[in-house]
Amino acid sequence: MNVETQAYGLWSLVIVNSAVFILFAYSFFKPKTTRDWRSFGAFSAFLVALFAEMYGFPLTIYLLSGWLQSRYPGIDWFSHDAGHLLEMMFGWRVNPHFGPFHLLSFILIGGGFWLIAVAWRVLYDAQQHRSLATSGPYSYVRHPQYVGFILVMLGFLVQWPTLLTLAMFPVLVVMYVRLARAEEREAVAEFGDAYRAYMKNVPGFLPRLDRVLARLSGQSGEGKPL
Template identity: 65%
Template sequence: MTDTPAYGLWVLVAFNTVVFALFALSFARPRSPRDWRAFSAFTAFLVALFTEMYGFPLTLYLLSGWLQRRYPDLNVFSHDAGHLWWAMLGQRGDPHLGLPHLLSYLLIGGGFWLVAAAWDVLYRAQREGRVATSGPYARVRHPQYASFILILLGFLVQWPTLLTLLMFPVLVVMYLRLARREEAEARQVFGEAYARYAATTPAFFPALRRPGQTGRAGRPG
C-alpha cells in the first residue's frame, strides 16, 4: 500500500528486536557472564539495525544528498531505498527478491542452524566432561561465535547502516577475544587433549578437506 508509512513504525522495531533476540537466545542459551556479554552485544546490533529499518533511517538521512545526486530516480526515504546494496547496484524492482536479500537469508538461516547444532554437541560434551569434537566442532573450534558472525553479516547484506557497519568489526574482535579466553581455559582443563584437537581443527573457517586426525583424537583418554 502506497499510503503505508515507511518509517516511524516503533512497534515493529520493538517486535522484531524481541523476536530475533529471543530466537537467538533459544539457540545460544548463554550461561556464563561471558556468554551474556556476547549475547548483549548481539542484541545491541539488532536494536541499531531495526531502529533504522523501521524507526528512523539515520543512514539514509545522512547519505540523502549523495544518494539523490547519484541515483536521481531513487525515492531516498522509501523503505526499498534502505536496501542500499540493491539501490547502489542500480537494480530495479522488488529488492526482497534480489540476490543480496536472498544471500542474506542464507547467511542468517545458516548462522541460526549452526548455533543450534553446535549447542547440542557442546552441551553433551560438557555433561560428559570432555572436549566437544563432533558435529560442527569437527570442522571449527568456535562454531558458536562463527554463527553469530554469519548472522550479523547476513543482516549487513540485507540492510546496511552506518552504525551497524561500525559495530560489526567491533563485535568480531570481541568474539575473537572471547574465543581466545575460552581456548586458554580449555587448555587448562583438558591439557594435551585440547592441544591435539586445536592442532588439527581451524578456529573459525573450516578447511576444504577434513584433517587427517578424527575428532576422537581430541578427546581425553
C-alpha cells in the same frame, strides 16, 4: 498519511522484530556465564540498532541522502524499499526482497542460526559428560557458535547496511575472537594436551576446504588448521 510516510516511525515493529530475533537466538545459545551474556548482549545490541534504522528512523539514509540522490537520481531514498541499499545501488529496483543481495542474506542468516543451534546441542552434551566438544560443527572449527553469530550479522549487513551496524560489526568480531581465545585458555587448563591436539588439528573460525571436501566424500581429512 501516505504509504511512504508510514515507511518509518514504526517503533512497535522495532520492538517486535528485535524481541523475536533476540529470543530466537537465546533459544539456541542459552547463555549461562558472564562471558556468554556479554557476547549475547553485544549481538542483541546489533539487532536493536539494525531494526531501529529499518523501521524507526533511517539515520544512514538521512546522512547520505545528498550523496545518494546525486549518484542515483530517480530513487525515493526515503521509501522503505530504498533501505536495501545494495539492491538499489546495483540496479535491482523492481522488488528488493527478491534481489540477489536479499536472497544471499537469507542464506547467511539462516545458516548462522542453524550453526548456532547445532553447535549448542553438541556443546551441551559435551558439558554434561565433562568432555571436549569435537563432533558435528566442532570437527570443522573450534568456535562454531561465534561463527554463527558472525554469519547472522553479516547477513543482516548484506540485507540492510547501516553506518552504525557497519561500525559495530568489526568491533563485535574482535570481541568474539577475544572471547574465543579466553575460552581456549580455560579449555587448555582443564583438558591439557587433549585440547592442544584438538587446536592443532581444527582451525578456530575458518574451516579447511580440503577437510570439508574430504568429509563430504567420506574421508577423514587430517591436516593442520589454517
